[in-house]
Amino acid sequence: MTSATIAQGHDPLAETGEVYEDAVVIRLIQFSVLWAVVAMTAGVYISAELLWPTIDLGQFWLSFGRLRPLHTNGIIFGFGVSALMATAFYSVQRTSHVRLFSPALAWFCCYAWQLVVLLGGLSLLAGWNTTKEYAELEWPFDIAIAVVWVIFGVVFFGTIARRKIRPIYISNWFYGALIIVIAMLHIVNNLAIPVTVDKSYSLYAGAQDAVVQWWYGHNAVGFLLTGGFLGMMYYFLPKHSGRPIWSYRLSVVAFWAFTYSYIWAGPHHLHYNAIPEWVQSLSVVMSVILLAPSWATMINGIMTVSTAWEKLKTDPALKFIVLSLAFYGLATFEGPMMSFPSVNVVSHFTDWTIGHVHSGALGWNAMITYGTFYFMVPRLVGAPLHSVRLANIHFALALAGTMLYIVAMWGAGVSQGLLWLSVDEIGELSFSFKDVMTSMQPFYALRLIAGLIFLTGTLLMTYNLFKTLAGRQAVVAKAPPVDPAYAINKEVTA
Amino acid sequence: MSALSLHKKIEENTGLLIFGILLVSAIGGLVQILPVLNQKSLEEPTVNTKPYSAIELTGRDIYMREGCSVCHSQQIRPLIAEVERYGPYSRAGEFVYDRPFMWGSKRTGPDLHRIGGKYTDDWHRIHLIDPRTVVPESIMPGYPWLAERAASETGNIVAKMTALRKLGHPYTDAQIAAAESDLEGLMEIDALTAYLQILGTGLDEEIAR
Ligand code: HEM
Ligand code: HEM
Numbered sequence: 100m101t102s103a104t105i106a107q108g109h110d111p112l113a114e115t116g117e118v119y120e121d122a123v124v125i126r127l128i129q130f131s132v133l134w135a136v137v138a139m140t141a142g143v144y145i146s147a148e149l150l151w152p153t154i155d156l157g158q159f160w161l162s163f164g165r166l167r168p169l170h171t172n173g174i175i176f177g178f179g180v181s182a183l184m185a186t187a188f189y190s191v192q193r194t195s196h197v198r199l200f201s202p203a204l205a206w207f208c209c210y211a212w213q214l215v216v217l218l219g220g221l222s223l224l225a226g227w228n229t230t231k232e233y234a235e236l237e238w239p240f241d242i243a244i245a246v247v248w249v250i251f252g253v254v255f256f257g258t259i260a261r262r263k264i265r266p267i268y269i270s271n272w273f274y275g276a277l278i279i280v281i282a283m284l285h286i287v288n289n290l291a292i293p294v295t296v297d298k299s300y301s302l303y304a305g306a307q308d309a310v311v312q313w314w315y316g317h318n319a320v321g322f323l324l325t326g327g328f329l330g331m332m333y334y335f336l337p338k339h340s341g342r343p344i345w346s347y348r349l350s351v352v353a354f355w356a357f358t359y360s361y362i363w364a365g366p367h368h369l370h371y372n373a374i375p376e377w378v379q380s381l382s383v384v385m386s387v388i389l390l391a392p393s394w395a396t397m398i399n400g401i402m403t404v405s406t407a408w409e410k411l412k413t414d415p416a417l418k419f420i421v422l423s424l425a426f427y428g429l430a431t432f433e434g435p436m437m438s439f440p441s442v443n444v445v446s447h448f449t450d451w452t453i454g455h456v457h458s459g460a461l462g463w464n465a466m467i468t469y470g471t472f473y474f475m476v477p478r479l480v481g482a483p484l485h486s487v488r489l490a491n492i493h494f495a496l497a498l499a500g501t502m503l504y505i506v507a508m509w510g511a512g513v514s515q516g517l518l519w520l521s522v523d524e525i526g527e528l529s530f531s532f533k534d535v536m537t538s539m540q541p542f543y544a545l546r547l548i549a550g551l552i553f554l555t556g557t558l559l560m561t562y563n564l565f566k567t568l569a570g571r572q573a574v575v576a577k578a579p580p581v582d583p584a585y586a587i588n589k590e591v592t593a
Numbered sequence: 594m595s596a597l598s599l600h601k602k603i604e605e606n607t608g609l610l611i612f613g614i615l616l617v618s619a620i621g622g623l624v625q626i627l628p629v630l631n632q633k634s635l636e637e638p639t640v641n642t643k644p645y646s647a648i649e650l651t652g653r654d655i656y657m658r659e660g661c662s663v664c665h666s667q668q669i670r671p672l673i674a675e676v677e678r679y680g681p682y683s684r685a686g687e688f689v690y691d692r693p694f695m696w697g698s699k700r701t702g703p704d705l706h707r708i709g710g711k712y713t714d715d716w717h718r719i720h721l722i723d724p725r726t727v728v729p730e731s732i733m734p735g736y737p738w739l740a741e742r743a744a745s746e747t748g749n750i751v752a753k754m755t756a757l758r759k760l761g762h763p764y765t766d767a768q769i770a771a772a773e774s775d776l777e778g779l780m781e782i783d784a785l786t787a788y789l790q791i792l793g794t795g796l797d798e799e800i801a802r
Contacts, residue, residue: 149732152731162734164660164663229693230657266604272604279618283622298753302760304689305687305691307632308693310630363625371672374629381625444670444672448698448699519674519675532678
């Protein structure tokens with residue numbers, strides 16, 4: 100199968116193919132790490148603001164309501180998307196056995212995206228904010244994002260169209276779904292009438308706007324934070340463990356089931372809200388169904404490394420990737436549970452949601468990215484990782500930080516949810532809002548510590564990768580010869 | 594053709610793969626989202642729901658700018674405890690002039706959908722500038738700068754109302770013409786307070802009780 104093809108070792112002497120464009124990959128990794136540090140620092144800062152509200156020093160740009168969107172957008176679009184672009188460019192060349200279609204466009208994509216994230220972040224601090232979650236950027240940025248995204252698509256699909264291998268490898272479908280579906284969601288959700296450069300009004304109003312927004316919001320999670328990162332998993336896990344994907348057929352089925360069912364689940368963000376009931380019920384059914392492809396994918400990944408456990412002992416990169424799969428399993432189990440109205444009635448509006456978000460965000464997205472960077476960077480510059488020991492320490496910190504974060508937020512969220520809902524025998528509320536608010540302080544303090552631990556780990560990685568990269572350039576990597584069994588034959592067109 | 598050979602075609606052809614993904618991912622949206630966008634009952638305002646005045650609209654835009662919605666929901670669920678705490682549950686018809694919707698997803702602070710009329714204007718002013726002067730334990734940020742900026746400088750009110758009229762909000766020419774003078778002499782904090790005071794007042798007296 101194809102997976103066997105990519106897992107086979109290279110024979111440098113036999114490499115006569117095209118030279119891969121890898122410098123742009125390194126640059127994107129650098130930006131990704133930079134945004135991770137910036138956005139996580141913002142995350143730590145807003146965690147602290149919930150304990151000491153006056154540390155915004157009366158400065159509007161340090162205010163919680165402005166820093167929080169900076170945190171989410173910085174992480175998702177700065178750290179997340181830069182990492183996805185880097186890994187997509189890296190893996191699509193190696194699974195297609197050709198150089199990127201138009202390296203110039205790839206470079207444009209890299210820098211234009213960073214400019215959008217930088218200026219977009221500043222605009223959030225300035226208060227340009229549509230308030231639609233994960234779509235907070237105002238219309239000029241929405242247009243810029245759409246343009247860069249299309250170029251990303253051109254480079255990616257252009258490379259696939261030029262490929263020398265007949266089958267399109269599974270990781271590319273996930274990256275492909277990321278590009279296509281996010282484009283669709285982004286455009287539809289952001290339709291608005293511009294008023295001035297910093298202000299627009301949504302084309303949709305009220306309940307209808309809510310349904311469109313969460314169709315977007317949930318699927319931004321689905322196709323960016325989940326689908327895109329699954330693309331990473333499907334390439335780097337087999338590559339790194341030296342084992343082909345456990346079941347190719349399972350990955351095919353899971354891919355289509357995933358792509359079909361995710362889209363329906365958005366309204367589980369709006370349970371008991373003023374939207375039609377059938378829409379909510381349908382979203383529950385689809386959310387539960389989603390458990391199947393999610394866990395199928397996780398099992399597929401775990402089984403892939405199941406014969407390479409000995410590597411896990413020595414290799415921090417692989418440890419990160421395998422652990423991320425476990426957290427992926429946790430988040431995709433918790434999600435369907437939270438979709439049941441009886442559970443959601445407690446969890447909605449509380450820190451339980453925040454805990455769920457970060458079990459996915461820290462445990463899955465950040466960890467798989469860290470593992471992948473530890474794997475790629477030494478290979479890209481042809482030098483060993485500066486310090487394996489530091490990477491192992493990072494692993495311990497990341498695990499500790501994530502666990503502490505989740506546990507603190509479960510404690511906070513479940514108590515908030517239950518205390519808010521509790522009424523005594525005569526129907527009087529048992530707790531005032533203020534009582535519940537003040538009881539959150541210990542949990543918020545734990546979360547702050549968790550964030551600091553996680554951020555410290557990220558800083559260690561930054562240093563480690565910086566030392567590995569310092570003074571080095573991308574090694575020249577060429578496409579290996581194509582196994583005739585998988586070569587494109589004349590009749591088949593791209 | 595068996596499913597597998599169909600799949601072999603898709604997985605070997607870039608165009609087919611793109612088309613397949615687009616098709617499969619679009620179904621949910623077409624069947625679930627499109628009908629909601631066409632459901633006219635969701636666009637019917639409740640009796641007392643009116644388009645925001647120039648002052649309220651400015652206040653609402655300040656609410657958006659400051660990101661109040663990351664801590665405050667505006668959506669009361671039909672649950673005993675929630676109705677007890679916040680007031681009558683939210684109806685779709687109360688939000689038809691909300692672009693975008695402002696329901697929120699996190700209650701770090703209390704729900705604000707029925708905040709209108711709960712406190713005096715003065716209470717809001719003091720609270721917004723420094724919440725801890727009225728609620729010592731509060732973890733809400735203070736917004737001292739709102740008292741220092743003129744409401745008329747918060748964007749272009751005429752352009753805003755004209756844009757909203759294009760989207761179907763029934764503003765009269767007179768309302769739009771008077772918009773700028775309505776804002777004269779007001780600070781941002783006054784506009785925001787006016788917005789808070791109108792929130793949740795769109796229901797029939799009967800239901801609102
Ligand atoms: C089968 C998979 C999943 C399902 C069914 C699911 C379901 C849910 C549910 C029910 C909520 C709560 C909505 C609310 O009450 O407001 C939620 C929130 C959220 N989930 Fe998941 N989840 C899944 C996987 C994931 C993963 C892997 C991530 C990755 C990071 C993630 C990220 C989020 C985010 C960011 C939110 C918060 C949205 C917001 O309110 O701003 N989810 N999810
Ligand atoms: C150092 C690590 C981090 C810390 C301390 C942190 C902290 C926070 C805090 C305090 C909030 C606001 C919660 C609230 O309003 O009550 C938040 C929200 C959020 N964070 Fe993080 N975060 C971190 C890392 C990440 C990462 C790596 C991601 C994504 C990959 C992420 C994604 C999000 C999202 C999507 C939300 C919004 C959740 C919602 O609206 O329901 N965070 N974070």
